[in-house]
Amino acid sequence: xxxxxxxxxxxxxxxxxxxxxxxxxxxxxxxxxxxxxxxxxxxxxxxxxxxxxxxxxxxxxxxxxxxxxxxxxxxxxxxxxxxxxxxxxxxxxxxxxxxxxxxxxxxxxxxxxxxxxxxxxxxxxxxxxxxxxxxxxxxxxxxxxxxxxxxxxxxxxxxxxxxxxxxxxxxxxxxxxxxxxxxxxxxxxxxxxxxxxxxxxxxxxxxxxxxxxxxxxxxxxxxxxxxxxxxxxxxxxxxxxxxxxxxxxxxxxxxxxxxxxxxxxxxxxxxxxxxxxxxxxxxxxxxxxxxxxxxxxxxxxxxxxxxxxxxxxxxxxxxxxxxxxxxxxxxxxxxxxxxxxxxxxxxxxxxxxxxxxxxxxxxxxxxxxxxxxxxxxxxxxxxxxxxxxxxxxxxxxxxxxxxxxxxxxxxxxxxxxxxxxxxxxxxxxxxxxxxxxxxxxxxxxxxxxxxxxxxxxxxxx
Amino acid sequence: xxxxxxxxxxxxxxxxxxxxxxxxxxxxxxxxxxxxxxxxxxxxxxxxxxxxxxxxxxxxxxxxxxxxxxxxxxxxxxxxxxxxxxxxxxxxxxxxxxxxxxxxxxxxxxxxxxxxxxxxxxxxxxxxxxxxxxxxxxxxxxxxxxxxxxxxxxxxxxxxxxxxxxxxxxxxxxxxxxxxxxxxxxxxxxxxxxxxxxxxxxxxxxxxxxxxxxxxxxxxxxxxxxxxxxxxxxxx
Numbered sequence: 273x274x275x276x277x278x279x280x281x282x283x284x285x286x287x288x289x290x291x292x293x294x295x296x297x298x299x300x301x302x303x304x305x306x307x308x309x310x311x312x313x314x315x316x317x318x319x320x321x322x323x324x325x326x327x328x329x330x331x332x333x334x335x336x337x338x339x340x341x342x343x344x345x346x347x348x349x350x351x352x353x354x355x356x357x358x359x360x361x362x363x364x365x366x367x368x369x370x371x372x373x374x375x376x377x378x379x380x381x382x383x384x385x386x387x388x389x390x391x392x393x394x395x396x397x398x399x400x401x402x403x404x405x406x407x408x409x410x411x412x413x414x415x416x417x418x419x420x421x422x423x424x425x426x427x428x429x430x431x432x433x434x435x436x437x438x439x440x441x442x443x444x445x446x447x448x449x450x451x452x453x454x455x456x457x458x459x460x461x462x463x464x465x466x467x468x469x470x471x472x473x474x475x476x477x478x479x480x481x482x483x484x485x486x487x488x489x490x491x492x493x494x495x496x497x498x499x500x501x502x503x504x505x506x507x508x509x510x511x512x513x514x515x516x517x518x519x520x521x522x523x524x525x526x527x528x529x530x531x532x533x534x535x536x537x538x539x540x541x542x543x544x545x546x547x548x549x550x551x552x553x554x555x556x557x558x559x560x561x562x563x564x565x566x567x568x569x570x571x572x573x574x575x576x577x578x579x580x581x582x583x584x585x586x587x588x589x590x591x592x593x594x595x596x597x598x599x600x601x602x603x604x605x606x607x608x609x610x611x612x613x614x615x616x617x618x619x620x621x622x623x624x625x626x627x628x629x630x631x632x633x634x635x636x637x638x639x640x641x642x643x644x645x646x647x648x649x650x651x652x653x654x655x656x657x658x659x660x661x662x663x664x665x666x667x668x669x670x671x672x673x674x675x676x677x678x679x680x681x682x683x684x685x686x687x688x689x690x691x692x693x694x695x696x697x698x699x700x701x702x703x704x705x706x707x708x709x710x711x712x713x714x715x716x717x718x719x720x721x722x723x724x725x726x727x728x729x730x731x732x733x
Numbered sequence: 734x735x736x737x738x739x740x741x742x743x744x745x746x747x748x749x750x751x752x753x754x755x756x757x758x759x760x761x762x763x764x765x766x767x768x769x770x771x772x773x774x775x776x777x778x779x780x781x782x783x784x785x786x787x788x789x790x791x792x793x794x795x796x797x798x799x800x801x802x803x804x805x806x807x808x809x810x811x812x813x814x815x816x817x818x819x820x821x822x823x824x825x826x827x828x829x830x831x832x833x834x835x836x837x838x839x840x841x842x843x844x845x846x847x848x849x850x851x852x853x854x855x856x857x858x859x860x861x862x863x864x865x866x867x868x869x870x871x872x873x874x875x876x877x878x879x880x881x882x883x884x885x886x887x888x889x890x891x892x893x894x895x896x897x898x899x900x901x902x903x904x905x906x907x908x909x910x911x912x913x914x915x916x917x918x919x920x921x922x923x924x925x926x927x928x929x930x931x932x933x934x935x936x937x938x939x940x941x942x943x944x945x946x947x948x949x950x951x952x953x954x955x956x957x958x959x960x961x962x963x964x965x966x967x968x969x
Binding site: 313321332365367370389393394522589595 | 850856898935969
């Protein structure tokens with residue numbers, strides 16, 4: 273990395289003051305306490321935490337003017353008011369200050385502080401770790417190296433399995449993540465010269481709300497029992513790993529995403545209610561008030577998505593082949609030949625994790641534990657009966673599951689107006705249309721490539 | 734051109750805040766034990782006019798030393814990255830400038846406690862399954878009892894912005910502009926060689942900006958964030 277600085281341009285000033293007394297004091301560390309630290313990792317615990325960007329502060333991805341021969345227009349996207357706060361209760365308010373949202377299903381995107389975002393016994397952990405041995409299925413202590421898939425690069429060098437990783441907590445209090453977004457189409461040089469507020473004649477724009485109430489964890493294990501018994505299906509944390517990629521020995525990233533909760537997307541800027549009309553601006557860059565109910569909802573989502581697998585697949589970066597200035601983000605292909613015992617066969621065996629005797633991958637039972645690390649899943653809703661099947665009582669047919677807090681709860685069969693699970697739409701007046709629950713399992717990504725085309729827009733046509 | 738880096742460290746005692754530097758007397762130094770914690774203000778200016786030590790936030794965007802040509806044509810104000818085995822390729826962030834301020838950061842010490850029911854002893858294990866953080870609680874392995882550095886933000890020095898019932902303090906002030914992100918290549922050979930980090934032959938595909946519309950829709954104020962709570966940092 274080479275910082276390129278113009279003339280006398282870097283000024284670093286630190287002011288250190290010995291400040292007023294705090295609740296806790298700095299004390300001398302004893303030799304005993306220092307000797308207990310082995311340097312294996314760093315623990316990061318967060319208490320009473322909340323992060324609020326100002327409602328008017330944004331992160332912007334700026335577009336560029338389209339090239340000749342294309343019908344595309346310039347697009348600029350802004351993410352305002354990014355916040356992480358407590359998911360408990362009805363929340364506090366919207367970014368505009370409106371607090372009529374406290375009684376709505378997912379009306380208030382901003383809450384209070386998170387008591388235990390990462391507790392002392394379940395913190396974020398930052399560490400360098402070697403997965404060479406006992407973390408693989410079928411680990412044989414007499415022959416440890418034989419139990420993991422081996423991959424070699426063109427020079428015959430075996431892939432390393434030492435990573436720098438950040439592991440999230442496997443259990444945490446309920447969070448709210450939220451931001452309001454603005455997409456502007458058609459910005460040009462004349463816009464910067466216009467007055468403020470700006471409603472440029474050639475600009476279209478859309479203001480929207482994106483809001484998740486949940487946790488960065490999800491249940492792990494056999495899908496038929498997901499969410500029903502925490503002792504059978506513990507929760508697993510998100511995990512980010514940085515490593516040397518296998519085949520090209522370049523910079524690589526692996527990310528395993530675990531996420532659960534409820535999701536809402538809305539473009540319903542409120543100008544119908546008396547309060548909304550008073551706050552309504554419909555103007556680029558002005559903080560809107562959103563309708564408390566309107567939007568697309570995904571209720572009771574559980575999702576695991578693995579982007580990469582240790583030793584043979586990771587996310588890498590490269591330039592576009594036409595050398596136009598664009599670049600590629602790639603989840604690399606599964607390497608080797610599945611029939612080659614020297615290189616590819618053990619990789620494919622690990623990646624596909626077939627049950628004993630299954631040669632084609634259609635058998636749904638008897639899968640090894642490793643299957644649930646290489647295959648992702650997404651559930652929208654919890655109407656998926658387990659071994660005890662669908663039960664019934666005076667309220668109708670139901671299945672046993674857990675609520676958003678992880679406590680046991682009955683879920684009755686979803687109807688066309690259910691709001692406790694599944695995929696549903698809600699209009700500004702509160703009318704609901706539920707289109708049902710859905711479940712996708714065995715998600716396996718063999719290869720994925722994203723190529724930018726902003727430097728050479730003609731390539732996007 | 735060699736980069737010129739100026740680092741200045743200003744140390745003041747509490748009673749002398751706002752005064753010029755002068756020698757500390759023995760009596761004044763003896764009264765400081767360090768036990769009461771540390772309060773810290775941090776300010777970083779990148780590619781900024783360093784003659785301005787207190788740039789009003791409403792003008793920060795205009796005080797950069799990156800002119801309009803720094804996205805194209807000129808090679809100043811940039812950060813270039815080269816990954817292993819991408820020998821002639823550079824990911825270049827052009828026309829890059831900004832400021833960052835952390836206001837009133839408190840640094841304390843404490844022993845960790847845990848009132849939650851969330852336990853995961855496995856994250857404290859080594860390769861052989863041995864516990865690296867012995868704890869009297871949490872089944873014998875966990876973070877309770879670890880000594881920690883505690884970081885938090887103190888009360889805002891300059892007040893806060895009230896929106897509804899929330900008081901937004903400016904704990905973090907962050908303004909950043911990256912005019913163009915793209916790829917450049919090494920060109921030429923021998924005396925004619927030019928490294929990709931120093932070239933400006935290709936357009937970028939996107940730009941990034943952290944800002945606030947309080948200074949105008951299209952610029953001129955940095956973003957701010959209010960951070961509540963405490964971060965406990967421990968080694969094990």
